[in-house]
Amino acid sequence: MSDVIVRVAARGDGITADGRHAAYAAPGDTLTADNVVVPGPHHQTPPCRHFPVCGGCQLQHLDDASYADFLTDRITGALAAQGLTAPIRPPALSPSHTRRRATLHAEAKGGGLQLGFSEQASHAIVDLRECWILTPTLFALVAPLRKLLDRALKGRARVHLTELDQGIDVLIEGTIADGLAIAEAITAFCGTNGVARLAIDDGIGPETRWEPEAVTITLGGVAVPFPAGSFLQATQEGEAALVAAVREAIGDARISADLFAGLGTFALSLPGKVYAAEAGRDAIFALKAGAARAGRAVFAEHRDLFRRPLISAECDRFTAIVLDPPRAGAKEQIAQLAESKVPVIAYVSCNPSSFARDAEILSKGGYTLDWIQPVGQFRWSTHAELAARFSRQG
Known part of the structure; x- marks a missing residue:
């Protein structure tokens, strides 16, 4: 006995007409009696090596047509x-590779620093080695940022990255070590990697450490000042x-x-x-x-x-x-x-x-x-x- 997946539920599971659920199933897939998913015409091979562990994506196994149907179904069901x-x-x-803002997590662990999205329903960090959603400019900053934080970060941090008119805005919510060597490392990192602004919030509000030019984001043809951490x-x-x-x-x-x-x-x-x-x-x-x-x-x-x-x-x-x-x-x-x-x-x-x-x-x-x-x-x-x-x- 087998059933066909007819839709994808709000949390990403595939569902058959009689209500059986299957993780990472697309519409048109077949779910066998022993709960094995047999890929159908709308099931694509997930492009990223981190899927499905990384919490940044849940639906990379859907092609564009089934992903579009999923969005429509979410709205139809709510109505x-x-x-x-x-x-x-x-x-x-x-399209893929177009996300211009993201919040990553960083933590020193196992003799090195991990930087990336959290695993689904977990505080564990997926150390990003590739990413199919971030813009190439944002992803290019991940490796040098990992190197900087490996030297400077104390404990765990949230790192907000946003592409602005002048370059990348970096807001680190966490504690950074003090000292001249760390300050020089931050300056070198920003100057080398096209960072527009770097601010650190250790719990009492963002403190800007680098901003050679006032940062803005162009909206409706207008350059608007961009406060740290803005939406x-x-x-x-x-x-x-x-x-x-x-x-x-x-x-x-x-x-x-x-x-x-x-x-x-x-x-x-x-x-x-x-x-x-x-x-x-x-x-x-x-x-x-x-x-x-x-x-x-x-x-x-x-x-x-x-x-x-x-x-x-x-x-x-x-x-x-x-x-x-x-x-x-x-x-x-x-x-x-x-x-x-x-x-x-x-x-x-x-x-x-x-x-x-x-x-x-x-x-x-x-x-x-x-x-x-x-x-x-x-x-x-x-x-x-x-x-x-x-x-x-x-």
Whole structure:
């Protein structure tokens, strides 16, 4: 007896029609009676030597077609749980080797330093010797960074790497040894490897050790200051897909709001006048500085939208509202939007479940979910993102 894998569940297991689960199975694979997976037409050979141990990827065994279907199924299932349906477009997938930001773990162990992603559901570190998701520029820094940390790191650290306009931003959350020799080694490492900034956070906030030129990230054609550890969309391709979907959703809105604006990924790409609200002080000040320097019509406000959401009367001032909340969604703000008269809402989400919950609230408030654009910028992971358009008639 054998069964065919019909879909991939949210955590990455393949599932047969009668509910049997199998790890690392793709749709079209066959699961035998003794639970052996026989590869089918959508099962590809994982390209990376670290798969499946490395926690950076869970789905390298899926080809592009089945990976796209997985993203669509995640969204369809979340909507169905709320009694909703919507037109879902083909997912926009970021290619391999395009991840421009990553958080690695480092630890001295076994006479050397290990640097890489954690194993799945473990604190053990996979010492990266190749990577199919990081950009070549980011991965090229791994070996020299391993050498530096082997000499300088005390204990364990988290290392945040981000590609910026001037080069790579490095933020080390951990303790680095003191002394002139270590300081000189850091300077040599940065100068040799095209590092734009290196900062160390030993528990009391980032301290910059290297930044020959003020670092920025270009968003919507505007160079925005980049505070250490700030959020940035994972790939340029993913950012472009999300921005394009938002622009399509709101059209030529004369005055719009960008809620949970961050550094201005969307605010700086919107037409007309824009109000931007963000709870992160450093992020909103960076957005304000970048917009002012570029002469953009953006009014940026430091505002916690969980504690103080825009009330419905404030929302009514705008011809369109864009929101990109964290994974928990925006239940408090959505409740106000559901009572508003805003004609169009563009909702960007990194969590189909919280999105579907919020979509159900908007639907009960009289909004129509017009379409959803899935975006797969965390390639080969179970992480699904989307942009959606809601409209109110009359």
